[in-house]
Amino acid sequence: MIKLYNVSKTYAKSTVKAVDDLTLDINAGEIFGFLGPNGAGKSTTIKMLTGVLTPDSGTIEIDGVNLADNPIAAKSIEGFVPDNHEIYDTLKGIEYLNFIGTMYGMPTELLKQKIAEYAALFDLTEALPNMIGSYSHGMKQKLSIIAAVIHDPKVWILDEPLTGLDPQSAYQLKQLMRAWADRGNTVFFSSHVIDVVEKVCDRIGIINHGKLVAVDTLENIRADGKLSLEDMFLTITSDGERK
Amino acid sequence: MRKYLSLVKMLFVQQYKTRVTSLPGKKRRFGSVMLYLLMAVCFAPLLISVAVAMYYMGKFSQGDLYVGTFLMLACQGFVLMFGVHSIMSNVFVVKDAERLLFLPVRSPVIFFAKLTVAYLNELLTSALAIAVALVPFGLGAGAGVGYYLTLPAALFLILLLPMLFGSIIAMPLSALVTLFGKNSAIKTILRIVIYVLIMALYMYVMYSFGFLTGSENGNFLDNPEVVIKDLMDGFVERLQSVMPYFHSDYMLMMCMLATNAGEWFVGMALTLIENFALLAVMFAVSLPFYRKMLAMSVEGSGSSERRGKKTYSVKNRGVVREFIRTDVKRTLRDPQVGFQSFAGLIMMPVIVVILYFFMGLSSEGDSSFLEFIGITPLYQVIAPLVIMAYMTFLGCSTNVLGLYPVSRENRSLYILKSLPVPFGKILLAKVLLSTAVMLTGDFVSCVLIVALFGIKWYYGLAMLATMALIGFGSMCICTMLDLRQPKIGWDNFNQGLRNAKNSWIAMFIAFLCVLSLVIVSVPFVVLYGLTDGEGWYFSLCMWIMDLALGVGFAAVTYKIMNGKASKYFDRIEV
Numbered sequence: 001m002i003k004l005y006n007v008s009k010t011y012a013k014s015t016v017k018a019v020d021d022l023t024l025d026i027n028a029g030e031i032f033g034f035l036g037p038n039g040a041g042k043s044t045t046i047k048m049l050t051g052v053l054t055p056d057s058g059t060i061e062i063d064g065v066n067l068a069d070n071p072i073a074a075k076s077i078e079g080f081v082p083d084n085h086e087i088y089d090t091l092k093g094i095e096y097l098n099f100i101g102t103m104y105g106m107p108t109e110l111l112k113q114k115i116a117e118y119a120a121l122f123d124l125t126e127a128l129p130n131m132i133g134s135y136s137h138g139m140k141q142k143l144s145i146i147a148a149v150i151h152d153p154k155v156w157i158l159d160e161p162l163t164g165l166d167p168q169s170a171y172q173l174k175q176l177m178r179a180w181a182d183r184g185n186t187v188f189f190s191s192h193v194i195d196v197v198e199k200v201c202d203r204i205g206i207i208n209h210g211k212l213v214a215v216d217t218l219e220n221i222r223a224d225g226k227l228s229l230e231d232m233f234l235t236i237t238s239d240g241e242r243k
Numbered sequence: 244m245r246k247y248l249s250l251v252k253m254l255f256v257q258q259y260k261t262r263v264t265s266l267p268g269k270k271r272r273f274g275s276v277m278l279y280l281l282m283a284v285c286f287a288p289l290l291i292s293v294a295v296a297m298y299y300m301g302k303f304s305q306g307d308l309y310v311g312t313f314l315m316l317a318c319q320g321f322v323l324m325f326g327v328h329s330i331m332s333n334v335f336v337v338k339d340a341e342r343l344l345f346l347p348v349r350s351p352v353i354f355f356a357k358l359t360v361a362y363l364n365e366l367l368t369s370a371l372a373i374a375v376a377l378v379p380f381g382l383g384a385g386a387g388v389g390y391y392l393t394l395p396a397a398l399f400l401i402l403l404l405p406m407l408f409g410s411i412i413a414m415p416l417s418a419l420v421t422l423f424g425k426n427s428a429i430k431t432i433l434r435i436v437i438y439v440l441i442m443a444l445y446m447y448v449m450y451s452f453g454f455l456t457g458s459e460n461g462n463f464l465d466n467p468e469v470v471i472k473d474l475m476d477g478f479v480e481r482l483q484s485v486m487p488y489f490h491s492d493y494m495l496m497m498c499m500l501a502t503n504a505g506e507w508f509v510g511m512a513l514t515l516i517e518n519f520a521l522l523a524v525m526f527a528v529s530l531p532f533y534r535k536m537l538a539m540s541v542e543g544s545g546s547s548e549r550r551g552k553k554t555y556s557v558k559n560r561g562v563v564r565e566f567i568r569t570d571v572k573r574t575l576r577d578p579q580v581g582f583q584s585f586a587g588l589i590m591m592p593v594i595v596v597i598l599y600f601f602m603g604l605s606s607e608g609d610s611s612f613l614e615f616i617g618i619t620p621l622y623q624v625i626a627p628l629v630i631m632a633y634m635t636f637l638g639c640s641t642n643v644l645g646l647y648p649v650s651r652e653n654r655s656l657y658i659l660k661s662l663p664v665p666f667g668k669i670l671l672a673k674v675l676l677s678t679a680v681m682l683t684g685d686f687v688s689c690v691l692i693v694a695l696f697g698i699k700w701y702y703g704l705a706m707l708a709t710m711a712l713i714g715f716g717s718m719c720i721c722t723m724l725d726l727r728q729p730k731i732g733w734d735n736f737n738q739g740l741r742n743a744k745n746s747w748i749a750m751f752i753a754f755l756c757v758l759s760l761v762i763v764s765v766p767f768v769v770l771y772g773l774t775d776g777e778g779w780y781f782s783l784c785m786w787i788m789d790l791a792l793g794v795g796f797a798a799v800t801y802k803i804m805n806g807k808a809s810k811y812f813d814r815i816e817v
Contacts, residue, residue: 011816012816047657047817050660050661051660051661052657052660052661052817053816053817054813054814071663072663072664072665073663074663075661075662075663076663078661080661082657084654086653086654086655086657086658087655087658088569088573088655088658090427090572090573090576090577091569091572091573091576092555094555094556094557095569095572097557098557098558098559098565099565099569100662101557101559102559102560102561102562102565103562103565103662103663103664104662104663105559105562105663106559107559108557108558108559111557111559112557115557128555129555131427131576
């Protein structure tokens, strides 16, 4: 469902490759956890997957659609939850969802129905007529999550989605991610919370200094079967490149 | 003191920092230098005109103390209207409270640091403008060396009075806006209305001194020196009763024009004492208000929470329409962006009304000047052209919505990049919005011009259509330029973007547009004039050519913008 071939990216004002020759293949019906220390290249990879950044080299395919050749079609089947909360503070929650739904070409009735459904799930119905600027960190995160799923994307990409969520909402999100993948969709998410990755993901990838240093199922990554994911993560990222 | 200085340094430097958004490619420093040089050449006639006027004011008044004080006051009013007012509002718009409050620094120190930064900003932008007025005045007046030696100190001191008024105005303004405004959009509209009223009041006060009224000694052409002396005497007489009330300015000018050391010392001592007192008053008056705003920003006023039943509507209105709707809401609800973006909308109509008012004042007898020229055929051809050129320049160069369509998105630009919408469509929505806002102001102005200035309605329509096309084209260029090098990561819209290159480029583009209109039109005006107003077809041809120019300009610029949109958009790194 998501394919990256030799993708590299160096920021304009930097000489260091933020992502270096990344090749990755993520299947339909899979929850893929993307791990890495701060500055490893997780967010850059996610931004390239969502079309926010353009790779310097390499190819990205979303459900067989080349992102560079047909960005509109590729973006249409993606839903994106960013790691920052820079959403339009001077809009009301409902106005923002209406805006996003319109951009994804959703019919009015379906949009109404989806907004009501997800707002209820994340306990945000009451807050929707208020300005986003008055929302707490967690509420903005919930709004971003709703905005990313209302159009029913085949590929759901989340950058640090659990940051700021209360336990109830975090649980709901994990359940939703599982249900999403079980319906044949793909969930790609980055996180620092190793416990969550351990519990939720079907496969994980570890990135360090822009290079993919490990990608497999949890069981296979654990070399001797006894180490915890946290130990593995610390070992891999401190050893440097290892695949 | 160390804490204060560190804060000033941090706040001052921080406001000009925006994130670099990629844009690989060769540096265009040479191009920038050329642009500024070109701008200097374009604006030189205006600056020279002001300087010459000030020179003659100094000469004819023979360095009169009251006239000098008036000049100082006019500069202060100008600074207050176009700079300090918005800057002082920014001091009270406390957005960085959570970043500053946890520091072991007392709130008065923070406030004083913010005031200092506001003062320094204004000094940077106003000093040159004030110098352009005061130096020629001194030259014309034959002022001594002391005048020029005191000038640098004067530039620092002159700004204190507008700062005081700015802070005083900002307080009731905020209170009034809070009292009447139920939501952010209404608050922004109220701010704009109040601002324009203050501007109109300033212009009224300045004109009320009536520099060009009062001569009873015959025709200017027959006896210019007598008429000018007569005008100046009347002007000075009117100033004498008012200027001493602006005592700190009066003392400062007395000091600058002093002919002996004693007079200079007395003037300077009194100026410093009075300005220090002004500073103390400003600080004492503003600090409690700042503290209140600080508390509100941290605790929240709760005004954004609706009480009672919450209802909302959901509707897919189409991509471009939804973009425009959302952009209007976001802009109106942001006090800084909204004020900057929509103030121009009513600025032009107000200027038209003020212009009419003052022209009306100068008329005498039953047949006014306007009634007389209204029936003159050449007036009907030239006046719409001149007004259109002026409105085009003002509209295109001050339309903040069009100058920063991408930079306005700031850190949330990633949203636009991740949407499955062709970027050309997003840009079209932005250009349409900025053109529509400009045109709304232009439409009202045209109606007023037709109604008040006796211009035929069909000329009004032709003006509006030409301005729409030229405005659209100009907005396309500005949008493309902002897209090429957007400024992302600002915290304060006014301070982060007001001195950016876009404003200069927009002025230059507007200047070129006006120049093109003039070049296309003048031959037809001349031909029309040669036929003694009988050759209506020359007038018709002129408007057809102007409209054709507009159509061509709009089509070409839109095509260029659309062609380059994706390339520039992809290069932005957010």
